[in-house]
Amino acid sequence: MKYTGEALGRDLENVRKYYGSGKTKEASWRESQLKGLHNFLVEKEEEILRALKHDLGKHYVEAFRDEVGTLMKTLNLASKSLKNWMAGKEAKLPRIALLSSAEIVPEPLGLVLIISSWNFPFGLSLEPLIGAIAAGNSVVLKPSELSPTCSSLLATFLPTYLDNNAIKVIQGGPEVGELLLQQRWDKIFFTGSARVGRIVMSAAAVHLTPVTLELGGKCPAIIDSLSSSWDKEVAVKRILVAKFGACGGQACIAIDYVLVEKSFSSTLVTLMKEWIKKLFGENPKVSNTIARIVNKNHFMRLKNLLTEPRVKESVVYGGSMDENDLFIEPTILLDPPLDSAIMAEEIFGPVLPIITVEKIEESVEFISSRPKALAIYAFTKNQTLQRRLVSETSSGSLVFNDAILQYVADTLPFGGVGECGFGKYHGKFSFDAFSHHKAVARRSYLTDFWFRFPPWTLNKLQLLEVSYNLDYLGILLVLLGLKKSKRSLFQACN
Numbered sequence: 001m002k003y004t005g006e007a008l009g010r011d012l013e014n015v016r017k018y019y020g021s022g023k024t025k026e027a028s029w030r031e032s033q034l035k036g037l038h039n040f041l042v043e044k045e046e047e048i049l050r051a052l053k054h055d056l057g058k059h060y061v062e063a064f065r066d067e068v069g070t071l072m073k074t075l076n077l078a079s080k081s082l083k084n085w086m087a088g089k090e091a092k093l094p095r096i097a098l099l100s101s102a103e104i105v106p107e108p109l110g111l112v113l114i115i116s117s118w119n120f121p122f123g124l125s126l127e128p129l130i131g132a133i134a135a136g137n138s139v140v141l142k143p144s145e146l147s148p149t150c151s152s153l154l155a156t157f158l159p160t161y162l163d164n165n166a167i168k169v170i171q172g173g174p175e176v177g178e179l180l181l182q183q184r185w186d187k188i189f190f191t192g193s194a195r196v197g198r199i200v201m202s203a204a205a206v207h208l209t210p211v212t213l214e215l216g217g218k219c220p221a222i223i224d225s226l227s228s229s230w231d232k233e234v235a236v237k238r239i240l241v242a243k244f245g246a247c248g249g250q251a252c253i254a255i256d257y258v259l260v261e262k263s264f265s266s267t268l269v270t271l272m273k274e275w276i277k278k279l280f281g282e283n284p285k286v287s288n289t290i291a292r293i294v295n296k297n298h299f300m301r302l303k304n305l306l307t308e309p310r311v312k313e314s315v316v317y318g319g320s321m322d323e324n325d326l327f328i329e330p331t332i333l334l335d336p337p338l339d340s341a342i343m344a345e346e347i348f349g350p351v352l353p354i355i356t357v358e359k360i361e362e363s364v365e366f367i368s369s370r371p372k373a374l375a376i377y378a379f380t381k382n383q384t385l386q387r388r389l390v391s392e393t394s395s396g397s398l399v400f401n402d403a404i405l406q407y408v409a410d411t412l413p414f415g416g417v418g419e420c421g422f423g424k425y426h427g428k429f430s431f432d433a434f435s436h437h438k439a440v441a442r443r444s445y446l447t448d449f450w451f452r453f454p455p456w457t458l459n460k461l462q463l464l465e466v467s468y469n470l471d472y473l474g475i476l477l478v479l480l481g482l483k484k485s486k487r488s489l490f491q492a493c494n
C-alpha cells in the first residue's frame with residue numbers, strides 16, 4: 001500500500017485506539033497472535049523458502065536453518081514462557097520496610113515500529129515481532145525493500161494470520177521509512193546500517209522515543225595454531241561456514257576477517273581451500289550452496305573492494321565473479337593492506353581476508369584498537385588468551401571455538417555495543433526489549449518512619465543515617481540515646 005503522511009497518521013490513530021482498548025494486553029490475545037505466527041510459518045513454509053531463494057539465492061536448507069527453524073524455536077519458547085514472563089516478580093525489600101511489599105510488573109510500551117534489513121528478511125522481522133507481541137504491544141513492521149519477494153509475502157499473508165487492527169506490515173524503502181519515522185512511536189526497533197541508525201535515533205529524539213539499534217561492523221576471528229588435526233579441521237569448517245555459509249557472508253555476525261600467526265598461515269590457507277570444495281562443491285555457483293549478492297549495487301561495491309590493485313594481488317583463492325548471476329566465488333585474501341577499503345569497512349560478502357601476526361597474542365591489541373565489534377570469535381584452547389580477550393576487548397558477543405551459533409541461544413542477549421548498536425533481544429530479552437518494567441510498591445498504614453518528616457532534629461538525621469545503612473543495631477542504639485552522630489557541620493547549624 002502506498003502511504004501519504006496523512007493516511008498513515010489516520011491509520012496509526014486507529015491502531016492506537018485499538019491498543020487503548022486493552023485488547024493487546026490480554027494474555028489470550030498474545031497467545032493467539034503467537035499461534036497465528038506459528039501457523040504462518042508452518043503453512044507458508046514453502047513460499048517462505050522460495051522467496052528467500054528468489055531474493056537472495058539461499059539454499060532451502062540454509063534458509064530453514066537460519067530463518068524458519070530459528071523462528072519456530074523462538075515461538076515455542078515464547079508460547080511456553082508467556083505466562084511466566086507476564087507475571088509480576090516480587091522485589092525483596094529490606095526488613096526495615098515493615099508491612100510493605102513490592103513487585104516488578106512488565107507492561108507493554110504501546111505502539112512500536114520495527115524496521116528490518118534484507119539479509120534475513122523473516123528472521124530479523126519476526127524475531128523482534130515475537131517479542132513485541134509477547135509483551136502486548138501493537139506493531140508496525142517495515143521490512144526491507146531490497147528483499148521484495150519476502151517483504152511482499154509478509155505484507156500479503158501476515159494480515160491473514162494476525163490481528164490486523166494491531167499489527168500492520170508496511171512495505172517501502174527509505175522514503176516510507178522516513179514517513180514512518182515522522183510519526184510518534186513508543187519504541188523503535190531498528191536493524192540495519194549505522195548510517196540509517198543515526199537517522200532513526202535523531203527522529204526518535206523528537207518524541208524521546210526509546211530505540212534499539214541492531215547495527216553491523218567488522219567481526220574478527222582469531223585462529224590459534226591448534227595442535228590436533230581434528231581441532232584444526234573443525235575450526236576451519238566453522239570459520240568457512242560462518243563466512244560463506246550464512247547468506248554468502250551478508251550477515252551482521254559473519255566473520256569479516258581472520259587473524260592468524262604467520263607460521264600457521266600457509267597450513268590454514270591449504271586447509272581452507274580443501275574444505276571450501278568439500279563444503280560448497282567444486283563449483284559453488286552450480287551447486288547453489290552459496291547465497292547470491294542481494295543486488296547489483298552491493299555486487300559492484302564488493303567488486304570495487306576486490307579489484308583495488310593492492311587487494312587483488314592478495315587473492316590466494318577464488319576471486320571469480322558473475323555479475324549477471326550476482327555470484328561471487330568464495331574468495332580468500334592473504335594480508336591485504338590494512339589501509340585498504342576492504343580492511344576499513346564491513347565486507348558483507350563472501351570475501352575473507354586473512355591477516356597475519358607474528359604472535360597470536362598481538363591479535364588482542366589489533367582488535368581492541370579498532371571499533372567495537374558485534375561479535376569476536378577466537379578458535380583457541382589457550383586459557384590465558386581467552387581470559388585476555390574477555391577482559392581486554394569489548395564486543396556484542398565473544399565466542400570461543402565456534403561462530404554465529406550465539407544467535408540461536410535464547411539465554412544469551414543478542415545486540416551490540418559502541419558503533420554496532422545498543423539494546424538486546426532474543427528469548428526473554430526480546431520480551432524485555434518491548435516492555436516497561438514498572439516498580440509497584442505497597443505500604444501499610446500501620447507503621448511509619450517518623451524521622452522522615454520535618455521538623456528536623458539531629459536525632460532524626462542520626463536515625464536516617466543508620467536506617468540507610470540498614471544498621472539495625474545502630475537504630476536501636478540511637479533510639480536509646482547511646483549513639484551520637486559525628487556530623488559536626490549539622491551540629492553547628494542546629
Ligand code: NAD
Nearest residue numbers: 116117118143144173174177178192193196214215216252
Ligand atoms: P539499511 O540501513 O540500508 O536499511 C535497513 C532498513 O532501513 C531497511 O528496511 C530500509 O528500507 C530502511 N531505511 C533505509 N533508509 C532509511 C531512511 N532514510 N529512513 C528510514 N528507514 C530507512 O541496511 P541494510 O542494507 O538493510 O542492512 C545492512 C546493514 O545492516 C549492515 O551494516 C549489517 O551489518 C546490518 N545488520 C545488522 C544486524 C544485526 O542484527 N545487528 C542484522 C542484519 C544486518
